[in-house]
Amino acid sequence: MTTDTVETADPGSAAPAPGKPAKRRRARSPKFLLAIPAWTWFILFFALPVGLVLLYSLGEQVSTFVQKPNVSPSVWSLDNFGKAFDPAYAPIFWRTLRISITGTFICLVISVPFAYWLATKVSPKWRGLLLGLVLVPFWTNFLVRTIGWQLILAPNGFVSQKLQDIGITSGDLALLYTQTGVQIGVVYNYLPLMILPLYVAFERIDPALTEASKDLGANRLKTFVQVTMPLAVPGAIAGMLLVFIPLMGDYITASLLGGAKGSMAGVLVAEQFLNTFNWSRGAAMAVIMIGFILAALAVFAGIGLVLRAIVRARRRVSLPEAVA
Amino acid sequence: MADADSSGEQTGAVELVDVVKMFGDFTAVDRINLSVRPGEFISLLGPSGCGKTTTLRMLAGFEEPTSGELRISGQPIAGTPPHKRDVNTVFQAYALFPHMSVAENVAYGLRQKSVGKADMALRVAEALDMVKMRPLADRRPRQLSGGQQQRVALARALVNRPSLLLLDEPLGALDRKLREEMQIELKLLQSQLGITFIFVTHDQEEALSMSDRIAVMLDGRIEQLGDPYTIYEHPASAFVAGFIGQQNFFRGRALEGGAGIEANGSTLTSSRPADSLAVGSDALAAVRPEAISVSETDPGAAVNVLRGQLAGISHLGDVIQFVVSTGGGREILARLPRTKAPRLETGQTVWCSWAADHTYLFTAEQADLVLADPASDKAEVLAGN
Ligand SMILES: Nc1ncnc2c1ncn2[C@@H]1O[C@H](COP(=O)(O)OP(=O)(O)O)[C@@H](O)[C@H]1O
Ligand SMILES: [Mg+2]
Numbered sequence: 001m002t003t004d005t006v007e008t009a010d011p012g013s014a015a016p017a018p019g020k021p022a023k024r025r026r027a028r029s030p031k032f033l034l035a036i037p038a039w040t041w042f043i044l045f046f047a048l049p050v051g052l053v054l055l056y057s058l059g060e061q062v063s064t065f066v067q068k069p070n071v072s073p074s075v076w077s078l079d080n081f082g083k084a085f086d087p088a089y090a091p092i093f094w095r096t097l098r099i100s101i102t103g104t105f106i107c108l109v110i111s112v113p114f115a116y117w118l119a120t121k122v123s124p125k126w127r128g129l130l131l132g133l134v135l136v137p138f139w140t141n142f143l144v145r146t147i148g149w150q151l152i153l154a155p156n157g158f159v160s161q162k163l164q165d166i167g168i169t170s171g172d173l174a175l176l177y178t179q180t181g182v183q184i185g186v187v188y189n190y191l192p193l194m195i196l197p198l199y200v201a202f203e204r205i206d207p208a209l210t211e212a213s214k215d216l217g218a219n220r221l222k223t224f225v226q227v228t229m230p231l232a233v234p235g236a237i238a239g240m241l242l243v244f245i246p247l248m249g250d251y252i253t254a255s256l257l258g259g260a261k262g263s264m265a266g267v268l269v270a271e272q273f274l275n276t277f278n279w280s281r282g283a284a285m286a287v288i289m290i291g292f293i294l295a296a297l298a299v300f301a302g303i304g305l306v307l308r309a310i311v312r313a314r315r316r317v318s319l320p321e322a323v324a
Numbered sequence: 325m326a327d328a329d330s331s332g333e334q335t336g337a338v339e340l341v342d343v344v345k346m347f348g349d350f351t352a353v354d355r356i357n358l359s360v361r362p363g364e365f366i367s368l369l370g371p372s373g374c375g376k377t378t379t380l381r382m383l384a385g386f387e388e389p390t391s392g393e394l395r396i397s398g399q400p401i402a403g404t405p406p407h408k409r410d411v412n413t414v415f416q417a418y419a420l421f422p423h424m425s426v427a428e429n430v431a432y433g434l435r436q437k438s439v440g441k442a443d444m445a446l447r448v449a450e451a452l453d454m455v456k457m458r459p460l461a462d463r464r465p466r467q468l469s470g471g472q473q474q475r476v477a478l479a480r481a482l483v484n485r486p487s488l489l490l491l492d493e494p495l496g497a498l499d500r501k502l503r504e505e506m507q508i509e510l511k512l513l514q515s516q517l518g519i520t521f522i523f524v525t526h527d528q529e530e531a532l533s534m535s536d537r538i539a540v541m542l543d544g545r546i547e548q549l550g551d552p553y554t555i556y557e558h559p560a561s562a563f564v565a566g567f568i569g570q571q572n573f574f575r576g577r578a579l580e581g582g583a584g585i586e587a588n589g590s591t592l593t594s595s596r597p598a599d600s601l602a603v604g605s606d607a608l609a610a611v612r613p614e615a616i617s618v619s620e621t622d623p624g625a626a627v628n629v630l631r632g633q634l635a636g637i638s639h640l641g642d643v644i645q646f647v648v649s650t651g652g653g654r655e656i657l658a659r660l661p662r663t664k665a666p667r668l669e670t671g672q673t674v675w676c677s678w679a680a681d682h683t684y685l686f687t688a689e690q691a692d693l694v695l696a697d698p699a700s701d702k703a704e705v706l707a708g709n
Contacts, residue, residue, distance in 0.1 A: 208419035211386055214406040215413045216484065217436035226432075230423050317427040319449045319461055 050290075056283035057081070069280040080284035089268060089285075095179065096265040097296065099254075100247040103186040107194040107243050108236065110187070115195050115235075116228070119202035120210075131199065134192050142189065146256045149185050150176060153257065177259025185253040190246070194239035201235020202228070230311075237304075241297075248293050265289055334398035336362035336487040336520035338383065343392035345378050345544075352378045354544035355392070362487075363518045365511065367531040370541030371567070376524040377416070379541075380490045383522065384413050397487050407436070412481035416492040418473045420465035426476050427452065427461040433484040451483035454513065471502045478510075482517065489514075491523045495530065507534055528568050532556065540564050542693075562608050562686035566694040571610040572656050573694050578607040582685060585609045588654070593627050594683035606688035608695075615682035616658035618646045619675050620666055626677035630656060634674045648676050 057080055059071035118130055137145055152159050153176040160173035175181040205228060213223040251266035258264060269289065272282030338360035345353035353375040360366050368376045381387040382394060385406030394401050401409060412433070420429050430451050434444045452458040455475035465473055474494060481489055494510075495503045511534045514521050525531050531538045532552045540547045540555060540563075548560040559565035566573065576587030578601035584593040585607045592609045601607050611628075623629060635655065636647035644665040648656045656676050668674060 206417075206419065208415050208417060209421060211384075211406070212413070212415055212419040212421070213432070214386075215384055215411070216433035216480070217407045218432075219405070219407050222436065227421060315424065315428050317425075317431045317445055317448055317461075319427060319445050319452070319458070 053283045053286050056279050057287045059280045059283075061278045061280055064277060067277050067279065069278075069283075080280045081288065083281055084284045084288055092263055092268055093265055093292065095263070096248060097292070099179065099183055099186065099262075099264060100244055101296075102183060103190065103247050104194075104240050104244045106183075106187050107191050108240060110191060111194040111198050111239065112229075112232075112236070115198035116202050116224075116232075118195075119199050119205075120207075131196075134195050137188070138192060143252055143256075145189065146185055146253055149181075149188065149257055153181050153184070176257060177261060179258070179262040182254050182258040182262040182264065185257040186247055186250060189250075189253055190243040193242040193246075197235045197238035197242065198232060199235075201232040201238075205231050240300075244296075245293060248296075249289060265292075334362060336518075337395075337397055338488060338520060338522065339393075339395040340379075341393040341395075343379075343382065343394060344390045345375070345382060345387060346390045351544055353382070353389070356544070356546055358539060358546065358549065360520060360522065363520055365514050365521045365523065365534060365536045367523045367525055367535040367538045368541055369525055369528060369531040369538050369567070370547075372526055374541040375544040376526075376541060377492055378544075380413070380492055380522065380524055383488070384411055384490055385409050410486050411488045411490060412484050412486040414474075414477045414481050414489065414491040414494045416494070416496065418465075418477040420473055420476055420480070422465055425462050425464060426457060426468070429465065429476055430480045430483050432480065437484075447483055451479040454482065455479045455509075470497050471506065474498060474506065478513075482513070482519070485517075486519065488520045488522065491521060493524055493526065496525075496527075503530070510534065532568070540567060559610075559684065562610065562690040562694050565610045565684055565686065570613050570657065571694070572613065572616070574609040574611075575688060575691060575695065576607060576609065578603055578605045578685070584680075584683065585685065588652075590630060592683055593680045594685050595680035596684060598685040598687075601685060601687060606691075608686045608688050608691060610684040610686065610694075611678055611682055613645065613657040613659040614643075615678045616656065616676050617664075617678065618648065618658045618660060618666065618668070619677070620668065620672070622675050623677045627680045628683060629675055629677045631673065631675050632656065634668050634670050634672050637668065637670060646674070648674055650676075 058076040059069040155172035254264035340358040576585035582597040632648040632650035635649040638645040
């Protein structure tokens with residue numbers, strides 16, 4: 001039964017007086033309901049833990065044998081931050097940033113051609129299979145995969161042996177427990193997170209656009225640079241965020257493959273929690289890392305905006321004044 | 325054709341020689357031969373799936389023919405990639421670059437040719453003026469209406485001054501009024517610029533109103549090539565007759581000398597003898613609705629007369645359309661100018677009549693294409709679009 005129509009055939013019903021807008025009987029379904037699961041999740045597993053970390057970072061360690069810090073407001077101070085800024089930690093922070101930026105960049109360089117090829121050159125019936133293969137590593141536990149790399153990179157492992165047999169290297173492989181080892185491990189671990197959004201971005205580009213570009217005189221390379229890649233930028237940004245952010249906080253890869261020479265900030269934070277039981281210092285470090293990541297993202301965004309402005313300025317066509 | 329050094333005069337000429345395009349074992353284009361004169365406006369007209377787009381894509385360079393030869397401006401173009409062909413395309417859905425402004429879209433082709441900044445700006449402005457889009461030069465494509473996008477696509481192609489412009493149903497997405505306006509503008513532009521246009525459409529009215537010549541296509545072949553008058557007045561096949569405008573089709577046995585057919589007890593006479601029709605063979609007769617008169621009394625003297633009941637009257641502006649039922653589910657469609665139409669009531673007995681030169685005769689080969697129920701010998705009305 002409609003309540004919207006004024007011309008109702010039933011004069012006895014409570015039809016609204018002509019001229020007055022019909023009142024909706026059914027309340028408009030509140031759209032925010034749809035977002036409730038996401039908000040609940042966000043509050044329980046993101047906002048609350050981050051709040052807790054912030055709280056801990058203000059507290060102080062009770063003793064080296066007690067895990068939980070004292071967080072009563074009377075002891076609140078920023079001392080932990082001062083300690084976390086210990087120059088001794090600086091190299092690890094910088095190394096973390098370096099590994100993350102390099103890792104993100106390598107993932108991007110590997111993923112762009114692959115995702116492009118997968119989205120535009122591979123026949124649709126094979127695409128699903130290949131995408132599945134990209135995800136195969138995700139079927140195995142992150143930890144197990146990384147331990148697998150320990151075997152591969154080991155100085156006495158089979159890869160080392162093979163390389164020496166063929167004569168490519170003369171000594172044992174010196175990659176395990178180095179920064180390079182971690183770098184290889186993170187690229188392997190995070191590559192699918194870069195490939196997927198890029199694939200989606202390339203796949204969504206209307207083939208007519210690249211044809212139009214060629215029709216207008218651009219060869220394949222020019223078409224890729226001027227049409228395909230600019231349209232895939234959102235995918236590239238999504239991929240870079242998906243790789244860079246978790247990579248900055250990575251703990252497993254660095255602790256299994258990095259040793260002392262390849263340690264990352266995540267390992268440092270974990271040590272504070274797990275070994276020295278100094279949750280407050282660990283929390284302060286975690287807060288600093290969050291700030292560090294945000295600052296890095298802001299810098300990248302700035303660089304991105306400048307690059308975009310340059311590209312746009314070069315493309316701009318300023319027309320001569322119209323004759324009145 | 326002329327000798328090799330006459331390519332200057334041939335700029336914009338297009339030739340297709342025995343062109344075949346197969347996709348797997350499906351033949352999309354089946355031995356097409358077509359020779360387009362420089363500066364000509366030629367339409368490829370045909371139902372969906374008849375190979376129009378495929379033909380254009382071969383000229384643009386996006387598909388290579390399976391066999392046969394393509395020549396543009398006298399030069400064979402086999403193996404020349406799209407970006408090196410002196411051809412531009414207006415794509416079916418326009419394919420404007422969403423990340424560029426209108427002016428940048430139009431400048432795209434010039435930038436690829438490294439045209440200088442000042443010259444580029446001048447030519448882009450000129451092209452935008454041509455399609456009256458200069459005021460919207462800084463907009464993004466998504467901020468434009470369909471008609472505006474269409475103009476930008478046209479400017480983007482024409483700014484390169486190609487010797488050949490390919491248009492794939494460029495007006496298909498526009499509403500009727502805009503489409504008719506654009507038809508006139510497009511035709512005007514083409515005659516001013518003198519560029520060869522190959523225009524793909526499935527709309528027969530559009531093809532008739534704009535083209536110098538029309539190639540009517542069916543199943544990857546060209547059924548008939550001719551100017552609009554010839555195509556309309558002398559259709560080479562029942563399919564062409566039915567596809568261009570509307571026809572009343574009758575099925576029957578051919579009479580002696582191809583002078584008509586015997587259909588359903590009536591004799592339909594034609595003064596356009598079809599020599600290929602053997603006496604007694606299965607044949608089709610076609611009569612256009614506008615060739616048929618409807619009267620309340622027996623017109624006596626007329627050559628072709630069919631009596632029936634008036635089943636429907638529709639007022640289509642300056643013409644009135646009558647549907648006459650001749651019994652057994654057979655219907656005849658007649659269209660008369662309002663000034664010549666008698667005042668009639670539905671249900672009354674009327675006579676349909678037409679002169680012998682309005683009856684076209686064909687073999688029944690394409691009966692299943694033009695008749696709704698080809699097995700019967702009922703008079704049929706084919707509703708063209
Ligand atoms: N890339 C392709 N692969 C397979 N079949 C195709 C391909 N392109 C077109 N076809 C087929 O070729 C026929 C002609 O297509 P097309 O030239 O697009 O027709 P039109 O433009 O006249 O509607 C259609 O049956 C279509 O399905
Ligand atoms: Mg088409």
